Amino acid sequence: MKAIATLKNLAVITAAVGGAMTLAPSAEAFTVGGGISGSLSLGCPASQCVNLGAAGYTVTGGGVTSGSNQPYAENPGSHYGDEAKVTSYSITSGENVPVGAITDIVVSNLVNKFSFYWGSVDTHNKLSFFSGNSLMATLTGQQLAGTTDWSALGLNTVANRSGNYREDVYVNFAGIFDKVVLSTTPFRYHDGTKDGVAFEVAAVPEPGTLLMVGGALALAGKMKQRRQADA
Secondary structure (H helix, E strand, O other), rough: OOHHHHHHHHHOOEEHHHHHHOOOOOOOEEEOOOOOOEEEEOOOOOEEEOOOOOOOEEEEEEEEEOOOOOOOOOOOOOOOOOOHHHHHHEEOOOOOOOOOOOEEEEEOOOOOEEEEEEEOOOEEEEEEEEEHHHHHHEHHHHHHHHHHHHHHOOOOOOOOOOOOOOEEEEEEEEEOEEEEEEEEEEEEOOOEEEEEOEEEEEEEEEEEHHHHHHHHHHEEEHHHHHHHHHH
């Protein structure tokens, strides 16, 4: 465990324009299939990570929540130690908590790139990459944890009883795709009891999104000052 902690502390990640990342040497690359490749690194690569819609992606399905206040979800970064950076996140779950979470998260209008903070990687988390109506490739949490790139970062390769690896990674994907579906398979123990499994994700906001938010706040501030001056 000490060696793992040391590797995590050495991970240095910086944000670049458009929400892309400049990955430090500690980042690792891997092949998904169907001409799609990926890379993974540790921690939210910016000062803030938010739910996929707030980050600028076109999203349908799933739910949105914030904080580790859901019974079946964990804030992305809770296993890495930077969950305070994640102010909100998207979730699809075996339980409908929050409302809408029981549906898959569909991210569309992509142009061959997609990146996000994958919280609490589980064996049953699944990504499906599409180009038009054609399925290009799939990737599960179990497959990701089986790559040499995962183990090179010193991450857990054995999941606990409910399939949770207790790890958070930021992932980048590139290839020919325009839609990604995030889903999770409800998990049942051998005794029949169900674990409310979830797939929690956040992303770095696009610069344009941050500018719009900042502009709205600035406008609100000016209007407040004007009202105070008129009073």
